Amino acid sequence: MKIGVIGGGQLGRMLSLAGTPLGMDFAFLDPAPDACAQALGEHIRADYSDQDHLRQLADEVDLVTFEFESVPAETVAFLSQFVPVYPSASALRIARDRWFEKSMFKELGIPTPAFADIQSQADLDAAAASIGLPAVLKTRTLGYDGKGQKVLRKAEDVAGAFAELGSVPCILEGFVPFTGEVSLVAVRARDGETRFYPLVHNTHENGILRLSVASSAHPLQALAEDYVGRVLDKLDYVGVLAFEFFEVDGGLKANEIAPRVHNSGHWTIEGSECSQFENHLRAVAGLPLGSTAKVGESAMLNFIGEVPPVDQVLAIADCHLHHYGKAFKAGRKVGHATLRSKDLATLKARIGEVEALIGKG
């Protein structure tokens, strides 16, 4: 079976590492000449709207999936004429647009911060008044890793903010005084069977994920599964989806979903029976899902900008390196480490060792 992937970055790379042992081949469509997945599959170097190359991809592969959600809707629609596409165009349409996404949460009874559609500065002025400050203005589409958003704390921040984000459709979200950020990675098969990984506690810095720690028997696991299950069924979703929540007052408020394998699920490569990457491929290929049970106690730390010296990373016990083979650049995710330890105390010590290496010790 040959899998087409839109995007050829580290997520594509890890999909291929998981799928090759299942007998799958891969083709990645990505305009970047140095797309790091190309070491592990065919690289179709083309723009996402290049119909000739999209057609070539569709002709070569058995199905198409995505590495990121900001794929033009036309790309998905075009591909869908020729080849099965998972997740579906309709699921992507909602997941890639914060307004559609939040509206769906509301419709499904999933708590989410107050939000308003912003098409102009006048919309923003009105919404800032009704929702109150602080609040966060976010572009409806194309935001990631803290990009395409601005925190509005005072009235001065509101003035001109719509233009500052490019005068594109936005939403304003009420600021949530959360006590923690957690995410749930789930997988849904073609036949609707759904499995959930354990809730993960995430720590961000400057909008970029730094640390994920997998939990055991988290008191909010069942609630999170309930919420995520509603979304998966609503979207008739196929594949892996990640759902980010704020922990607020002992409950959960929905932040956003990502219709793909997710950074907060990277720990599953070593830390669970079947990784998010393998489970995504099993789901889209119509194969039985794998177990999402934990193996040991795990955490994931991102390497941002550079990977520390490999010999030093590998000298840390319980540490598994994932180097993405990308050029180092400030603010860029270029690798991660998974720690899988026998108990939480050991895990905590190991996290300290990796943090010391990346200058956080």
Add this chain to the structure above:
Amino acid sequence: MKIGVIGGGQLGRMLSLAGTPLGMDFAFLDPAPDACAQALGEHIRADYSDQDHLRQLADEVDLVTFEFESVPAETVAFLSQFVPVYPSASALRIARDRWFEKSMFKELGIPTPAFADIQSQADLDAAAASIGLPAVLKTRTLGYDGKGQKVLRKAEDVAGAFAELGSVPCILEGFVPFTGEVSLVAVRARDGETRFYPLVHNTHENGILRLSVASSAHPLQALAEDYVGRVLDKLDYVGVLAFEFFEVDGGLKANEIAPRVHNSGHWTIEGSECSQFENHLRAVAGLPLGSTAKVGESAMLNFIGEVPPVDQVLAIADCHLHHYGKAFKAGRKVGHATLRSKDLATLKARIGEVEALIGKG
């Protein structure tokens, strides 16, 4: 770091799957147009004695290692002029020749079946008389998976046997009434640090490995480590080496060594903290070795001739599929499954499930 591998079969494929996350790139030199590792690295399609292409490989990579031991000595010597080669030419020279290998065992005080060098039918007649029957005649080089050998049970089997194996240098080995076959996979770093995986119990059929079960606290572990350690130090070995033993009268008799990652170590991908593939690469690249500790209870079953339907393999709990992407052909190793279970009773049940799929149930 770019690694050159002589050979591009499933061992090369699994080396790349283990090394890519360490930031390594791979080039495989293999004459086969369909070498299955080519999905995961550059394929230099050339004969092992093609000096132009060997030179190209040497120029492209930081070091060279091997997927199999039957590489012409001239190939290794040629490469060694231009690039570091691990394991060394001298280690390969001994490991690829059963006479040198057994002589080394004897020199190091490692028990091994009685053996004799056979250069002619007259040598064979004399050795069969002194060693006694049954005995096994094996070519000194190029044997694998039961190929290049003949069991001699009666006097009639001896007559003409030398010609039958091609009138090439052979050894005759006394038949050992073993109660089991075990192997120890070990890794030795450039600085001499050595680590051992747990002893594995192996079951062969028609000379081909079918089932490996990793042991816990095997009573012969320390003895095996002692023997293997002697060989590693003698050869000043760098990388992974597998040592196969017969269990005889509660002790061990050396069968043979393989100077490479080995089929009986495939279970380590899921079943140990750091797989034999990653540890081989860590060793040859001069990186710190990884832990050889077990994770759960593991077994490996080979898929010979064909891989059972993927959906049926993946439906088995605790089962991890490794499809080599090779054309199916009778007698060919085309994949394997690792089972990693929480206890031995569960593992035994799972082995039965996989065996049922491959028609052994």
